[in-house]
Amino acid sequence: MFCIFKMQFMCLLFLMGCFVALVYAYEENDIQVIVKGKEVEISVHDNPEVKTFFFSMDIGEECTSDYKFVHNHEKNSTFFYKIDINKELRKDDSLRIIGIFETKDKVIAKTYDLIIDGSGRGVKQDIPKRSDCVLSETIVNSKEQPCSQVLIFKEDFDLGLSGWTYERRSRIFDPVPVQEFVAYVNNTYLYKGHLYLNANWVNDTYFRLDGCTSKHNGDKNILKRQCGPLSLRGGVTIPPVHSAKLHSSFTFKYGRVEIRARMPIGDWLFPYLILQPEGTYSEDNYVNHLRIAYARGNKKLQDNNAMPIGGDVLFGSAVLWSMNGSKEYMTIKRNLNEAPFGEKFHIYTLIWHKDRIIFKVDGLKYGTITHPDVLRTFDLNECFIVLGLTAGGGLNFRQDYLMPQQVKFMNGSVKATELFAENTKEKPWEQPNLVIDYVHVYTTHANEE
Structure with missing residues (x-):
């Protein structure tokens, strides 16, 4: 359903790995995504340990071409970035944020799979962790889906019939x-x-x-x-x-x-x-x-x-x-x-x-x-x-x-x-x-x- 990690990501991790340890862990409530029409706001908050933040964003099946680098904090040690994606997102659209966080002594990488809810907020999908992943048979848009028991289409008829x-x-x-x-x-x-x-x-x-x-x-x-x-x-x-x-x-x-x-x-x-x-x-x-x-x-x-x-x-x-x-x-x-x-x-x-x-x-x-x-x-x-x-x-x-x-x-x-x-x-x-x-x-x- 989503695009795979891009070559830029692998290169970035390799370069950072030369001087820091790479760890796959981070708090669940560390990122907030709000969609306002064609504008996406991304916030990383309540963690003064984080010094810099890189992110890449995939919208449904569309991959972005590179990573955004966010260095400056807003108030309360919050990273904030606003991006115009030239495409209006609607309820139940999917969004993937690939984030890389640099602290004093480590680099943390995490992928966030989100669904846009009725208020425009990105809500975490219930995708199985890798250790729990059972190989899927399913294909969407000619792409094999990695894990089974994942919701890939959701129509609750709350907001129109756009699809x-x-x-x-x-x-x-x-x-x-x-x-x-x-x-x-x-x-x-x-x-x-x-x-x-x-x-x-x-x-x-x-x-x-x-x-x-x-x-x-x-x-x-x-x-x-x-x-x-x-x-x-x-x-x-x-x-x-x-x-x-x-x-x-x-x-x-x-x-x-x-x-x-x-x-x-x-x-x-x-x-x-x-x-x-x-x-x-x-x-x-x-x-x-x-x-x-x-x-x-x-x-x-x-x-x-x-x-x-x-x-x-x-x-x-x-x-x-x-x-x-x-x-x-x-x-x-x-x-x-x-x-x-x-x-x-x-x-x-x-x-x-x-x-x-x-x-x-x-x-x-x-x-x-x-x-x-x-x-x-x-x-x-x-x-x-x-x-x-x-x-x-x-x-x-x-x-x-x-x-x-x-x-x-x-x-x-x-x-x-x-x-x-x-x-x-x-x-x-x-x-x-x-x-x-x-x-x-x-x-x-x-x-x-």
């Missing part, structure tokens, strides 16, 4: 029968540290989506279907549901993802908590992906073997596409005699290893995927995180998977959208939102279960 990008387009007839009966818009809001993704019915007779993110490759027909303008005449279908889907800029390969969320409740609603390979688009229709967890919104729903697959059944899966269509490798937890997964928050966990993918809920493991096709497919790329809420769809509610008498619309029919709206509106959605408390990603090691 996320919305998908904006209609999914009607795109393509049939995989279509979903929604248009993805910015249908979200933040409240008390929770992200709400909402689905609501609309009665529009005209559809046009400014800022459309369609990947139409110059095809004007696709562009019009996904972005508009469309008018309700001549057999044209207008999306009856508006919802939301967004994806992270953060990518990683191998690791532990934890999402605390409450599933939606309502017929044919479907949550997206997904890992999707870098190099693909959130807008792609036929794309391999890992489904961290999902529970369908229907309170009662059965497959064609009369097995329940409604809101009290949890799935984790991998979806692979080929010329023959999609294949889903599923793990299942049946929450029989308990409340549906939409009635309260649960922690959904996926642990992505090189040789297996583990699915957990509230700390309990309920499934593992070891199929070589799945492992080989997702070994190729880092993945980004997708969060979304949709309605219907031939992939999420396959016609050949459902008990026939329970579905009154055919995903591939010309009138599918109208029939979906007519039949679904008969029973109002009880809880038409996916609510997410947090998304955390940690480095993992080969033996983590």
